[in-house]
Amino acid sequence: MAPLPGAELVQRPLQLYRYLLRCCRQLPTKGIQEHYKHAVRQSFQVHSDEDNPERIQQIIKRAIEDADWIQQIIKRAIEDADWILNKYKKQN
Numbered sequence: 001m002a003p004l005p006g007a008e009l010v011q012r013p014l015q016l017y018r019y020l021l022r023c024c025r026q027l028p029t030k031g032i033q034e035h036y037k038h039a040v041r042q043s044f045q046v047h048s049d050e051d052n053p054e055r056i057q058q059i060i061k062r063a064i065e066d067a068d069w070i071q072q073i074i075k076r077a078i079e080d081a082d083w084i085l086n087k088y089k090k091q092n
Contacts, residue, residue: 016060023067
């Protein structure tokens with residue numbers, strides 16, 4: 001799964017914040033969405049005083065990579081769960 005459209009345009013912290021919240025909306029359940037929204041908010045609070053442009057770009061790059069990784073992992077988990085359920089249904 002590729003990053004959401006617009007990832008390449010993220011250059012500033014506020015753009016990243018909005019991008020990550022859009023990523024959260026793509027997650028499958030409300031509980032998972034709320035968990036990651038909370039994590040996004042906490043991370044922004046932790047890094048709110050960052051003023052080094054190079055460090056900000058590192059954080060942006062890593063956050064986009066992490067969001068993509070989370071989406072891939074959850075997608076695979078859902079596919080695996082579906083496969084297991086289908087296999088179980090065929091046996092019964």
